[in-house]
Amino acid sequence: SDFIVGHPGESDRDFADTLGLVTEIGFAQAYSFKYSARPGTPAATLDDQVPEPVKAERLASLQQLLNEQQAAFNAASVGREMAVLFDRRDDRRGRLLGRSPYMQAVHVPTADGLFGTVAPVRIEAGHEHSLSGAVIGVAAADTRACA
Structure with a gap:
């Protein structure tokens, strides 16, 4: 999943709802970003732009929660068997890297x-x-070879 915080018009309540949903669902892995205006896009000209310090604070809060959930999921995965798609090599460290069905990096x-x-x-x-x-x-x- 991907989360964007600080989109124009995002209220404190909206962000609290996002944190509540993330807490309720629990994510094994997710990406999160701050909204940034792109020239020529409708959102760039919307009123109620969220101040940069507020976006940074919200992103830090969300990432802390997501990191806690990911660490808990990873710890609970010890001893399990997972199918892993191997898509990268780390020859320097003598490892293969892949992704679990939950998008965890697996070494x-x-x-x-x-x-x-x-x-x-x-x-x-x-x-x-x-x-x-x-x-x-x-x-x-x-x-199973992957084409």
Whole structure:
């Protein structure tokens, strides 16, 4: 999910409602940004522009809540098995990086033939913004190539 705070006309009540919804739903991973006017867009000329310090404060509050939720989700993921799509290499650190079904970044030791595939991973550690684990029970025929 993506959240934009500070759109013109966003009231304190609107922002409180956003925080309430985020709290109620609980997000494993989300992106958040401050609204910024773009020349030529209708919103750039709207009245009730939210002051920059208010946008910054709202963004910090929202990101704190989202980070807490992500850290809790990541910690609760330890011991679980997840299908991970491996889409990046970190040769410097000898790791493959991928994404869980919940969009968490997942790091595993490099394994031949897994780049561009989906493979099962047992999550061994939950970090603030990512997970790490080990690929389990994978033979070449068990991976699903991604076109």
